[in-house]
Each structure stands twice: as structure tokens, then as C-alpha cells.
Amino acid sequence: MAAVLGLRCVRCGTLYSPHHFAEDCAGCRPAVRSNLEVVYYQGVGGSRAKPTDDAGYGLWRYGDLLPVDQSEGVSLGEGGSPLHRLTRTAAHLDLEHLYGKDETRNPTWSFKDRLACIAVSSAKKMGAPVIVSSSSGNAGAAAAAYAAKAGLRCVIFTFKGTSGPMVTQMRAYGADVIACESKDDRWTLMEHAVRNYGWFPTSPFFGPVVGSNPYGIEGYKTLAYEIAEQLNWKTPDWCILPVCYGDALLGMWRGFQDMISFGWIDRMPRMVAAEVYGSLSAALAEGADTPPDIRPNAASIAVSINASRGTYQALDIIRKSGGAAVTIGNEDLLRWQDLLSRHEGLFVEASTAAAMAAVQKLTQSGKIEKHHSVVSLLTASGLKDPATAASCQGEMITLPVTRKLAMDFLKERKIFPR
DSSP: OOOEEEEEETTTOOEEOTTOTTOOOGGGTTTOOOOEEEEETTOSOSOOOOOOGGGOSSGGGGGGGSSSOGGGOOOSSOOOOOEEEOHHHHHHHTOSEEEEEEGGGSTTSBTHHHHHHHHHHHHHHHTOSEEEEEOSSHHHHHHHHHHHHHTOEEEEEEETTOOSHHHHHHHHTTOEEEEESSHHHHHHHHHHHHHHHOOEESSOOSSSOOOSOHHHHGGGHHHHHHHHHHTTSOOOSEEEEEOSSOHHHHHHHHHHHHHHHHTSOSOOOEEEEEESSOHHHHHHHHTOSSOOBOOOSSOOSOGGGOOSBOOHHHHHHHHHHTOEEEEOOHHHHHHHHHHHHHHHSOOBOTTTHHHHHHHHHHHHHTSSOTTOEEEEEEOBBGGGSHHHHHTTSOOOOOOOSSHHHHHHHHHHTTSSOO
């Protein structure tokens, strides 16, 4: 593990104690609400050898760059996800080097397992009594699973009307799932528990949102390490992510920065946020420090990234990297969820499909060129929200009763050759 010195504001650089993880930067308020990042005593810079075959597999392959020792870690076998070459999709978009980092292979079927692993490991090390999250989706499922593995109680505040596979998943792991009257009530109750009972938060719980727990975000650094290693220590030109609050944007950026300082890679990628309401896009267009709150005319089906307001941490990484924010609508989400399934055999959540839709838009605009290498983060499985895909599939083929009629029917439908 790397020894933690403290937590530093991502905007102004003010250093706070390692226990300041449930706060934002007081010095940047009220002008900007800014998240914190982990700082290590010796840094993690300086030349160092790349991991060897005996370094293990998955997230803990890079354990010496994380704030918790593997011996104290709470693990379910997260990380080490495949980097698929998306050959048919690349041909469809006229690109030469298109990849998908398949996070559906994680223990709870989403990239949130990386955050939950390091957040819950840190909580256990600090002696926290309860893990708490405000979620109706992947973050809650991951927090519940890792809390169960750690032997810690988990409480998840969601809102009334939430249902479906992800809530079932949270409850299956033994979490206390509390449905509140409104989304705002979730944060009020969660903040009370964090401030008064010492519960450990893995998700945001006050607004405007600055991002998730800084310790958890360190888990996303391993996405960058793995991508570089899987590309034979080459940096992709573009990393494109579905973005809600930008935790993975920040974590991956930090991972690439580490590798520059180690001498493992020689350049940084451009980072792209695929969003659904356009808050980051508006801030970039206006030159603003604070993304505006965009009230949608219609609800997005991308339930995992449907925040109406982006964060400073996401905006900052887009600007530093020379990247972009791309707004994606429901029609494109459904189309790319279907295309990725049919072209590559990868059934992803509708929210995940935002990244692929952003690849297409940037390619059509000329920002992504044919020879560029592009990595799209495939954040979660389509089985997290199967009803969305099912709503577009129509009725299944039902055969007539007799075998002869059935055979003729299948030939007419071109299922069987004539």
C-alpha cells in the first residue's frame, strides 16, 4: 500500500487530514464546490518497475499504489476485466482502433465494484460501524456486496417507486434499503447518519454534488493501469466514459498521471464525458467553473447517469485533457445498446451505451480521426435494467401447433432456409 498523507482539494490544492473524506473543500466554498483527492507521503511518483507476472491479477495487482494494503482489503475478485477489440463496431464507424473495457465482468456486474472495494476496505481499516450509500442502482449494489464481505452493516437510502433488479440485488446482499419520499430526503438522512453516528459514506450525500468518497475514487485508478498494460503500455488517444459525477474520470486521470511519473507511458489521453442532460457541455461552452443545473424536459432512460448537474471534478479533467462532453438522448442510447449487443455480443446497460453514442458523434464531427485509438468504458451489464431493452424487442415468435405448419412458418420468416 501507499501511506496516506492527507486529502487535497482538486481545485485549490488545500491539504486536509486523512479523515476529511466526508467533506468538500471549505476554502473553495461558496463559489465552487470541490471534491478532494488522496495524497501519499512519498507520492507514488518516481521511476518504478512495471508489474510482473507474479504481481497477481485484478485490482490488487497494483496494490502498492492504493491506500489500503491487500492484507486488509475487502475483495470479491474485482478488476482485471477484458479489453475487447470492437472489430465490427469499428468497421461500422470507420475506425481502426476501437476497444471496450468490459466492466460487466466485475462481481456485481459494474465498474462500481472498484470504488466499493477501496471505500469499504478503507472504512473497515478506520473502524467505521456502518457503510451508507444514497443510490437506486450500481453504487448501492456494490456497496452492499462489499459490506457483506467485510461483515459490516449497510444502509442504502433510495426513493419511493424504485424497484427492479438492482434494488433486489442490494437486498439480497443483506442491506437495509430505505425508500424515502423524495431524492433530497435521501441526502438529509444520510448526512445525519454520517455526521452523528460515524457511518462511512461511499456515495455523495450533500449538494451541489462534488463526487464520491475520495478513497473509493482511488479504485478507479486501476482502470487506467489495466488499459495501458492491455495495450502494451501505450496510451489510447481517447477514453470515453458514461458520466454522472465524474468519479471514474478523476480516478482514471490520476492513474494515467501516475504512469507518466513512473515512466510507464509517455502521454496522457483525452477524456470524454458522455452525459444525458448537458450540464458539463453547457459549462464548457460558457467557460464556467460550476456546471449549471439543467432541468430536463423529459426523463432519461440512462438511470445510472441521470444527474441534472455535473461536478467541478469532471469539468476540470475534461479541460485538462483537451477532451469533450457529449450529450446523448434516449434514441441514441437504445440504438447503441442494441448495436453493441448485435455487433459484439456485449449486452450493456442503457447508461453504458452513452459512451458508444459519444464515440459516434465525435467521429462524425471529425474530432476522433480514423487512426486514433479509442477506449470506451462499458460500465455495467444490461441485466441491471433488462426492462429497458425488453421494451424495444416486440413479441417473441410463437409457433403454430403442428410440426408441418411450424416448419412452413419458420421458412416464411426466413428463420429456416427454403
